[in-house]
Amino acid sequence: MKRGIALLVMGAVAVFFAPLPMQLAFAILGIGVVGMIHGAGDLAVIRREQKMPFLGLYGLVSLVTLAWWILQPSVALPAFLVASAFHFGFEDAPKSSSVERVSRGTALIAMPATLHVGSYADLLRLAGGEASALPTLTPVIAIAGGISGCFLLLVACRHYDTRLATGAGALLLLPPLIGFTVGFLVLHALPQTAERRDRLGCHSTRVYLRTVMPIFLAAVLLAGAVAGLLLHFDPSGVRCLFAGIAALAVPHLLVTPWFEDRSASTSGRPADLGSPNLA
Numbered sequence: 001m002k003r004g005i006a007l008l009v010m011g012a013v014a015v016f017f018a019p020l021p022m023q024l025a026f027a028i029l030g031i032g033v034v035g036m037i038h039g040a041g042d043l044a045v046i047r048r049e050q051k052m053p054f055l056g057l058y059g060l061v062s063l064v065t066l067a068w069w070i071l072q073p074s075v076a077l078p079a080f081l082v083a084s085a086f087h088f089g090f091e092d093a094p095k096s097s098s099v100e101r102v103s104r105g106t107a108l109i110a111m112p113a114t115l116h117v118g119s120y121a122d123l124l125r126l127a128g129g130e131a132s133a134l135p136t137l138t139p140v141i142a143i144a145g146g147i148s149g150c151f152l153l154l155v156a157c158r159h160y161d162t163r164l165a166t167g168a169g170a171l172l173l174l175p176p177l178i179g180f181t182v183g184f185l186v187l188h189a190l191p192q193t194a195e196r197r198d199r200l201g202c203h204s205t206r207v208y209l210r211t212v213m214p215i216f217l218a219a220v221l222l223a224g225a226v227a228g229l230l231l232h233f234d235p236s237g238v239r240c241l242f243a244g245i246a247a248l249a250v251p252h253l254l255v256t257p258w259f260e261d262r263s264a265s266t267s268g269r270p271a272d273l274g275s276p277n278l279a
Contacts (some may be wrong), residue, residue, distance in 0.1 A: 054259045133138070
């Protein structure tokens, strides 16, 4: 994982001064490809008899989320950001104090605004549409991000946690799209992927990738279809990125916990996945 984080940081530095389309491409690659591998394991932790209702509800929530983004992006955006903050806080530090959990969730969403108020507000405007009031709250978001980020950096120093320091530093210093991508992967997606790999009994990341590859490819196709649809509403591609992430992330946040089998295989082999076409 350390080598992957090093490559990720090098890529982020390479696009630091790049125009928005290049930064967007970096975010799509990082969040939409690498990060999506984490969520692609959702089906693998669901019991065989629950797979069909799980898939049905997962797809329904995804479609409702997409429709919400098309009809009311100014409302869908803040709702998605708040839900994501809760998810990050509870998933990334489940055994930590309440203050650290709140700080982790807040930092991932708000910390990129701390030193980049203008560009952060521009992203919110593109993602939520002209009717969105969220860009006017960017200074408040920046303050919340600064406070939570300072706390996380103190925690990182206290515990000599280089991963936390790297993620928090990226969120603070890099431009918002790049900083969030690096912070999301370092603090959430990569550790959660490793945890899920171990829960499924996959002895290597390669085995885990083979296990989730069909679902991952389906997710990529869905995200691509969403992007193609929303390019008609926002040629910049920013709303496409947010909506594509949301269409896959919201069911991951809401549906998976209802069905998730916490007693997934620990016997050194992948859990029972049912049909091999869904493995």
